[in-house]
């Protein structure tokens with residue numbers, strides 16, 4: 514996708530504070546952090562959101578979750594805990610139309626999500 518901001522970050526055309534990268538996935542710090550640690554985990558290939566999961570390779574879906582686990586350990590959150598969230602569509606206030614998983618931690622998070 515030519516104009517997709519996360520595609521541009523994945524291709525290195527826009528700078529980001531990268532925390533993890535493998536063949537299929539890149540992860541970088543959120544520009545507008547909602548917690549002391551707020552990382553976005555993104556497939557390098559363009560998918561709009563989880564509605565497209567049916568057309569994604571299973572290895573990629575697995576790679577996204579595996580990356581979350583690795584990053585959490587890398588950042589020392591595996592014992593203290595963390596939350597992963599993927600906003601999908603208007604009611605979830607998805608603002609970037611490229612599938613991403615938010616990884617949040619580094620402090621006690623709100624008990625309820627709304």
Ligand code: DGP
Nearest residue numbers: 518529542543544545600606607608609
């Ligand atoms: P969502 O609302 O779930 O679509 O989250 C999109 C997130 O992306 C939001 O928390 C802010 C972040 N974001 C938007 N543009 C950029 C950018 O250019 N760089 C980085 N690092 N984060 C961005």
